[in-house]
Amino acid sequence: MMEEVPLPGTALADELDKKLLIQLRDGRKIIGFLRSFDQFANLVIDEARERLIVGEQYCDCPLGIQLIRGENVVLLGEIDLEKELPEGLTAVSEHEIKTAIRAEKEMNRMKATIRQRMDFLDLE
């Protein structure tokens, strides 16, 4: 069992120039082409876009070239080019998706306040 372990450098070499979905620790999803990486999983992503999804709507917001620090990376997924456009989701403009995000945040904030008030009542 004490045999050769795969060399640390090879892990992401197969993914170079591939279209990837990168999930970050803060929940963001970045899509783009992997151009470079290092042992910390720092990544250089070309033609990057952030995919924002609210309910049934989605939008890809262009970001250009991104250098992502490895500590923020959760996973890299290889995108199946045929199934790339998400099914069951409708594409909307950047403006619409940002409005939808604001609306969702507002709703979550209200729900949290209501929950806070209900908890307070329960204590009695």
Add this chain to the structure above:
Amino acid sequence: MLFPSYFKTLVGKEVVVELKNDLAISGTLHSVDQFLNVKLTNTKVVNESKYPHMMSVRNCFIRGSVVRYIQLPASAVDVEILHDATRREARAGFQKEGGRYPSL
């Protein structure tokens, strides 16, 4: 290098990787490295409807630092071999090249 070597024996098995952000991904173990970064093929997210963005992803690379659990099929685990390997590593003082993980 106990655990990376151990996972190498599990390449090809079906595992479920649960991440610290509660995302759980099942798939076939393709490779592991010294940081316990994991590559899975034929992936399927456990709670698919909650993570629609993962629907078009079939292979993924998971950074070792974000893994909470790796669930293994019981049939693939030989506890005796693990015991022996651990005893050997303990005797060698867990000293090995890349000793960033002295005791996993």
